Amino acid sequence: xxxxxxIKGLAQTAKNFFGSYHDPARMVTVEYPEQKRVxxxxxRTIPFLVYDGEDPELGLRCTxxxxxxxxxxxxxxxxVKNTSKKxxxxxxxxxxxxxxxxxxxxxxxxxxxxxxxxxDSIKMDQVFELSTADRFESLLLHKQQLAKxxxxxxKIHPTEAGEIDIRREQDKRKAEAxxxxxxxxxxxxxxxxxxxxxNSAAPPPSPQTVTPA
Amino acid sequence: xxxxxxxxxxxxxxxVGLAPEMLxxxxxxxxxxxxxxxxxxxxxxxTTILERKGLGRIQNRFGPNRVGxxxxxxxxxxxxxxxxxxxxVPFQSDKVMHFLAPIVLTVPIWxxxxxxxxxxxxxAVDFNAxxxxxxxxxxxxxxxxxxxxxxxxxxxxxxxxxxxxAQMISYEVPLVLSAIPVIMIAGSLSxxxxxxxxxxxxxxxxxxxxxxxxxxxxxxxxxxxxxxAESNRSPFDLPEGESELIAGFLTEYSGFKYALFFLGEYLGxxxxxxxxxxxxxxxxxxxxxxxxxxxxxxxxxxxxxxxxAAFIWVRGTMPRLRMDQLLNLSxxxxxxxxxxxxxxxxxxxxxxxxxxxxxLAARWLMCGGLLAAAYVLLGRSLSRGQGTPRKYTYAE
Numbered sequence: 317x318x319x320x321x322x323i324k325g326l327a328q329t330a331k332n333f334f335g336s337y338h339d340p341a342r343m344v345t346v347e348y349p350e351q352k353r354v355x356x357x358x359x360r361t362i363p364f365l366v367y368d369g370e371d372p373e374l375g376l377r378c379t380x381x382x383x384x385x386x387x388x389x390x391x392x393x394x395x396v397k398n399t400s401k402k403x404x405x406x407x408x409x410x411x412x413x414x415x416x417x418x419x420x421x422x423x424x425x426x427x428x429x430x431x432x433x434x435x436d437s438i439k440m441d442q443v444f445e446l447s448t449a450d451r452f453e454s455l456l457l458h459k460q461q462l463a464k465x466x467x468x469x470x471k472i473h474p475t476e477a478g479e480i481d482i483r484r485e486q487d488k489r490k491a492e493a494x495x496x497x498x499x500x501x502x503x504x505x506x507x508x509x510x511x512x513x514x515n516s517a518a519p520p521p522s523p524q525t526v527t528p529a
Numbered sequence: 530x531x532x533x534x535x536x537x538x539x540x541x542x543x544x545v546g547l548a549p550e551m552l553x554x555x556x557x558x559x560x561x562x563x564x565x566x567x568x569x570x571x572x573x574x575x576t577t578i579l580e581r582k583g584l585g586r587i588q589n590r591f592g593p594n595r596v597g598x599x600x601x602x603x604x605x606x607x608x609x610x611x612x613x614x615x616x617x618v619p620f621q622s623d624k625v626m627h628f629l630a631p632i633v634l635t636v637p638i639w640x641x642x643x644x645x646x647x648x649x650x651x652x653a654v655d656f657n658a659x660x661x662x663x664x665x666x667x668x669x670x671x672x673x674x675x676x677x678x679x680x681x682x683x684x685x686x687x688x689x690x691x692x693x694x695a696q697m698i699s700y701e702v703p704l705v706l707s708a709i710p711v712i713m714i715a716g717s718l719s720x721x722x723x724x725x726x727x728x729x730x731x732x733x734x735x736x737x738x739x740x741x742x743x744x745x746x747x748x749x750x751x752x753x754x755x756x757x758a759e760s761n762r763s764p765f766d767l768p769e770g771e772s773e774l775i776a777g778f779l780t781e782y783s784g785f786k787y788a789l790f791f792l793g794e795y796l797g798x799x800x801x802x803x804x805x806x807x808x809x810x811x812x813x814x815x816x817x818x819x820x821x822x823x824x825x826x827x828x829x830x831x832x833x834x835x836x837x838a839a840f841i842w843v844r845g846t847m848p849r850l851r852m853d854q855l856l857n858l859s860x861x862x863x864x865x866x867x868x869x870x871x872x873x874x875x876x877x878x879x880x881x882x883x884x885x886x887x888x889l890a891a892r893w894l895m896c897g898g899l900l901a902a903a904y905v906l907l908g909r910s911l912s913r914g915q916g917t918p919r920k921y922t923y924a925e
Contacts, residue, residue: 318862318908322847329587329846336586345590 360440362420363429365462372463377437380413384429384438392422405484406491421455436480442472534824538650561653565642573795574604580841587845611788619781626680631789634673638793641666641800646721648813648826659720664705671697674778681781689777693768699859704755706867707748710874711739711808724812738811743896744874749809751867756801764847802836862911869903
């Protein structure tokens with residue numbers, strides 16, 4: 317009959333109205349500044365720089381290779397290479413950035429920089445309360461603001477960070493094993509050279525000295 | 530009891546007495562106008578926030594709760610925002626019309642309040658053709674809506690205005706037709722006398738309101754549906770349908786003019802709710818004799834507030850109609866039912882001396898049965914073909 321659907325609808329909304337007062341589980345919204353939803357692991361906003369250990373300057377993974385700067389579609393990354401080098405996690409000497417700026421008013425959050433980075437250094441952040449009253453200075457993030465510890469990365473992207481940590485640990489161990497093997501091989505070679513020299517009626521010892529491993 | 534009941538009337542007389550002899554008539558007029566504007570202006574502010582909160586609850590969310598305690602200062606914030614916004618007038622618009630439309634909308638609606646009895650002896654103008662004046666003033670809002678749409682020089686505005694015209698003309702007919710039975714029974718066009726006709730209690734406790742008769746119930750339902758359409762509220766808010774017409778005739782309005790339209794819309798709703806209370810719900814009469822110690826204006830506002838709540842409830846429930854559905858509902862359902870209701874009212878009137886038990890039962894069965902049968906049959910014809918897949922004659 318005409319009107320039965322209207323009554324059904326009115327009953328439903330009345331149920332919602334009264335139910336919303338005594339059943340908090342009905343509420344579909346959260347009161348934002350006080351309560352926050354947990355953001356999904358795959359969500360991303362702007363990039364940040366990962367560093368290992370305690371010191372953001374020493375532990376920064378970035379080697380200032382500038383791949384991200386070149387690949388960035390909006391060209392919001394600005395890098396200046398430092399003249400000195402510092403060892404990375406496998407002990408190899410690498411450059412590091414003197415300046416690393418990201419203009420987040422231009423950044424569109426595409427994540428290409430994080431995809432192309434060969435050093436697992438630039439990753440996507442999940443911060444979203446970035447509004448400021450100043451449109452220029454506070455939207456240009458510097459190295460100090462961008463550098464965040466690996467523990468933070470592990471917290472926001474646990475799966476990806478876990479894989480990277482394992483891989484880096486393996487790399488480190490491999491490098492150590494290789495260094496050890498190299499040193500042993502070198503020591504053996506030097507010993508052979510010495511033996512051969514002693515055997516061939518004692519010529520003067522070679523000037524090449526073996527550094528102890 | 531009478532002291533509290535007549536507190537506003539006696540205060541007004543006292544204040545008028547304070548004024549010098551020459552200015553007493555002017556003071557009397559002002560003291561009628563200012564309280565009405567203050568009370569219903571305040572009602573507008575309270576209704577906007579309560580409506581938003583109520584709609585929120587209906588959709589299982591909180592509604593505005595940031596400004597002031599529980600968000601109840603939200604109307605102030607809205608008002609400040611509206612007043613300080615830039616007033617944009619389109620370059621090609623008819624500037625005079627564009628300026629006049631919101632004023633032409635609000636003034637007649639304020640006038641309509643002057644004939645409503647808000648309590649015992651509480652009516653600004655005791656006009657012997659009050660209901661006629663009310664409908665005449667209410668109809669003037671259509672002109673304002675069309676002025677707004679036409680003056681904006683904008684296709685959305687014009688379409689919204691055309692829809693408003695079609696809708697308001699169609700629904701003016703059942704609105705007035707559903708009010709005529711009340712005039713037939715009360716024998717008067719004066720609203721205080723219509724309230725007087727609903728005084729007293731049958732069998733000592735049953736209120737003699739018009740809504741408790743078969744024709745009154747049907748008339749009340751028809752009146753509410755037509756009133757919803759007249760005041761442009763959901764589900765009949767096609768003239769300003771956001772999804773298809775931006776905001777209809779309001780598209781080119783901003784700032785305070787927009788606020789005036791908003792005010793006019795709500796005042797129209799208040800006025801028509803007040804009229805529904807007066808015509809069908811016994812005006813300011815208490816529902817039970819033991820509750821008569823409460824003042825008459827209190828009862829008027831209780832009924833008024835519950836009607837507003839019902840309108841908000843309907844707004845939170847119904848989706849918007851399509852234009853053809855809207856017009857079909859009026860011309861194929863409401864108008865025939867309202868015309869039949871006139872006949873039923875006549876039967877009820879001429880059977881008023883059937884006061885025996887069997888006579889009363891026969892009277893109720895006859896009138897109620899006629900209306901119920903008409904409702905079912907008309908409803909069936911209205912929903913015929915609904916729910917079946919639509920046939921496109923030329924598009925296939």
